[in-house]
Amino acid sequence: MKKEFYIKNRKRVFDKIKDNSILILFAGNAPKKTGDEEYPFTPNRNFYYLTGIDEQAHVLLLSKFNGENKEYLFIKDIDEIMEKWNGKTIRKEEAREICGIEEVKYLSELDKFIDKLVLNKEELNIYLDLEEKNSSYDYLNKIKDRYYNISIKNAYKIIAELRLVKTEEEINRIRKAIEITIEGVENLMKNTKAGMKEYELEAYFDFVCKKRGVKDLAFKTIAAAGKNATILHYVDNNTELKENDLILFDLGAQYKYYNADISRTFPVSGKFTKRQKEVYNAVLRVNEKIISEMKPGVKFLDINKLARDLIAEECIKLGLIKNKEDVSKYYYHSIGHSLGMDTHDVELEGRNVTFEEGMVYTVEPGIYIEKEGIGIRIEDDVLITKDGNEVLTKNMIKSVEQIEEFMSK
Template structure:
């Protein structure tokens, strides 16, 4: 994306920050896997959203003092010897061109700059990205820095910027949506490759490899999440990802997958018969899920509350479960469906933002009803990605076939 996008993102954030405050974001670093081997680096998504930079260790400092806004980017000082081993790092001019930030300094001056900012009395508040999933998680770089600031500068009020930037990120720009369209297009091509090469007698991961090949062919470096390739009863395990079971005849296989393009994600689920033909029971369950999928998409529009949307979807699934003879009362639906109908999608697959929101134009949500019947070896989920528009929604995944007739016709051509 062009740097103007990141300039606008920083502007939107600073509008929500109190005066006489600073905001700091850390790019993050690669985690150690074992010995001297590291996991692949992926940037902190909020840092990337504000800078467009995907190298480790860099730091962004935003300031609003007496109504005047300014910004500094701190980057690694070039180490020519290290670069002979690991490659060139961003130079100051390159970082400025990517991010649109004019003031780019070396990382070794960061703490001195923060000290001067605080001791001069310019700021009263320091905002940090204090995202935390559970008490058991290790402390992040931002949390460690928060503790350091609190110990040295007790006069500074440390605040959490995470919820503020999450709210901003929920509404996507045209440029972000374009990146998501590219991720979706690659994913759809990969799903078609799965259908073309599907057969029984192979392991789930062997079929999954066709999706991986398509993604690699398009330069995809990472996925939205670990691919779920679940045949037969494995499809009744929501986050199954072992993918090492032999696919049997007359089984369906559920794929939940997504390519990641420039850190923006697709998230699509498709379920199809491994041999290309649905049995009568498989077809009945599949079409029940498809009816809910289409109803939920039709109900997606501005002003709709997520909670109401989710509850209505559960009602519809419960009705289908009764019709399929699975339950007698809607209260029993959790035996065969136990997740929400969807989630926000963007730089994270399960993207940031609260669930108690009303839909707004520019939001992207997944629509993923499912019915999971472990005792019958059947699990069906049909997931699309939808963009909320001014008058309703656009199905970003509309080019991926999902009717029984279209699937069987497509698979018969292989």
């Protein structure tokens, strides 16, 4: 992204915060794993959305007093000894070029700088990202006793509303993540055979991602054969594939912090049994119907209810239930979620979202029949457009005929 993207995002945040306020966002730090080893660092997504900087420990501060907006970035103090071990950290000029903030200071100046802002103010709003446990909560505990004249506000909801609608640059990153994911799925499908372990097959996807420069996956890959596919978040991936199994893959590459999220289910043997085909086509019909309904002005909650009703009808046809109310025995999640910098991207409270142009949502109906060892989910990523939608995952094979033809080769 060019720095203008982050400048524009900050301007939109300024428009939404109250006067007489400061907003503080933390890049975060890599949590400790064990001994002297840390987990890989990934930036707080709201910090990244407003700065484009993906190093740990930095802090963004926005101030708004008497209608005047000011921006500050506090970067880590330079430690030349540690840089010999871990590499150089960002310099002021580099930071300015990435995010477009001219006032760049060092972290050692932060506390005194905030003291100066708060001093002599009768009342002050401090906006922090308080959606999940993160560095903001540590800071909140620190300032509760330090300042008496502050009112704490949650910046997450403000930024979430902005992140729901993607720009063309963001959509292009999602497209790239999807392109890599599709290549990875096709690679693992080509190499599927009975007797393999789920993790062996998963490795064919990982190889493509690494080869294409992917640093991190959107989430831990689900590779679930047979009845394992009836467990929504099955990630052990250590069971042997059997000849008549279906295997469900739920996976995604991450490209420059933007994610793909695709689910595909296919037969290990390359051919669906009659029953597997019946269930698969039932799920596929719901997938395609829901996608056809997605357009600006449609409410997510309405299509979520429609999906549940449609799956209930399919379950009745399949002889699984007699009453629609019993559908939760075989379908126990929502139809999808927002997709972006997080796989389960920002959501409004209660998922009370009305689709707008530029939103990206997954569509992932499923039917899970443990007693038959059949778990099927078909997930696509859908962009809401001006007049309807675009299926971003349209190049991923999906029908029974396409899957069997592809695997026969």
